[in-house]
Amino acid sequence: MNKFIIPFFLITAFLVVGCSDDEPKNVVNEIKMSVSAETGTYIPWGSDTPVECMLVMSEDNPGVWEPLGFNSIKWFTYERGHEYYLSVERTILANPPMDAPDRTYSLLRILQDRIVTKPEIPVDKEINSEEDIEYYDMCPFNKYAIEKEIIVNENGEISYADGHSLPSYDNARIWLKCILDKADPNWLKFNKIPYMAIYSFVLSPLTDEIRLVRNESSGPMFKEVIPESEFAHITQSMKPGEELRYALILANVYKKGLQKLEFTIKKQ
Template identity: 75%
Template structure:
C-alpha cells in the first residue's frame, strides 16, 4: 500500500449531502484502482500516519464476511513499513480573489475564541529559537519548530460540541506577515503549522541578521477550516535577542 504525503477528505456513512468533511489519508493498494482512495487515519492497525510523509507499507487485508452496515467490508493491519520518506509540501495556492484580510470569508458563527498561541518567540543571530516566557527552553531547529495552537474553548460554551466538529477545525492558516502584503496559505498539522512555513527563510534571515537587539515583529494567522473559510485570528511576536 502506498500512502500519500498529502491528505484528502472523506465523508461518514449517511452524510449524503456531504456537509461534514473528514480529513483522511490517501492510499493506493496493489491490485485495486490506480486512483488515490480515502482511508481513515486510524484504519491501519499498528500504523500512525504523519502528514508530509509518504509511506510504502506491507499490510494484511482482511475481507469481512459480515461487515457493519455503516462501515467498510475490510480491515487492515500493519506488517511493516517498507519506506518512510519526508516530502516537502508544495505551497498551497491562495484564491486569486483574496488579496487582503477583508477578502477572507468566515465560517458561520465565526470568529470565535477556540484557539490561542500562548507564547511568543525570541531568536538570536545564530538562529536559536526560545520561548519568550522567561524560561530558557530552546525549541527545535528552525526547520523542525512549530507554532503551537492551544484549544482554549470553554466546555461550558453552548456550541462546544458543534465547534469540535470538522467545519470548525483549523486545517489551514492564512499568514499575515509584517514584511509583505502578500497573503500565504499553509497547512496546519495536528497542533499547528510549522514555524518555517509561517516564517519563510528570507524573513527569518532578516530577523536574525538585520534586526536590532530588542526589536520585535508581529505575525498574524487567520485560522481556516477545510473549506478555507476563516475561524479566528491569532497573533504572535518574534523578538530579536
C-alpha cells in the first residue's frame, strides 16, 4: 500500500511547485516622481472627511497630479513649500489588502529639493471695497460651502463647532467643499476652469484692507486668511463667547468673483 501513497505525494508536490509559477507577483520598479509644493486632498477609506495630502506626478503618467498621503513614501518627509524630484521604488501589489492602496513607495534618492516662495498675487484693478470686486459671467452661484463656525481657544488650538480638531495654526486649512448638484443643468460648465475657486478675497472684521490669497487645490490656508496679528487678537484679547465674522469672496483664475461665503471665529 505504501507503494501507492509515495507516488501520490510526489505528484501533489509537483503540482504545487508547477502552479506556483502562475501565481501573480508584485511588480517592482524604480521610477522618478515629482512632488508639488502645493497640497491637495483625498478621502481615506471608510471616511467622508477630506484629508490634506501631497500632490505627486509619476514619470509614467506625465501631466497628471495625483493625491498621495504625507506618509506614503517610506523614508521620505515632506516639508511644506518645497518642490521635490525623487527616485522611488514603486511596488504594485499583486494581492493588495481590500482597505489599502494597491501600491507602495520607498525613497531611493532625493534628486532635487527646491524651496518655492509664493509671489505676490497681482490684481488688475485696485480693490478697496467689496463693491470693487467684479463677478464672473453667471456668478454668484452656490457651488462651494465651508464650515460656518470655527472655535479657537486661548492656547491657539483650532476646531470646528462639532469638536473636530484642525491641525496647528501653521497647517490648518479652511476647506472648500463642492456642493453643486450634478442635476444642475450647468454642472459641466460650472466645473470648467473659469468657475473654479483659485483665489479668495478675504474680508476681515479687523481691517478695511481686502487681501487676495491663493486657495491651492482645496481651500486657503488658515494663516493666510487670518494673519498672525489677527490670530493673536483672537487668542489673547477676545473673551470667551465673543465672535468675529469673516467673509471669503471666492474668485476664479481671472480674479473675478464666484461666490461669497461667511464664517465666524468664536473664542472658547
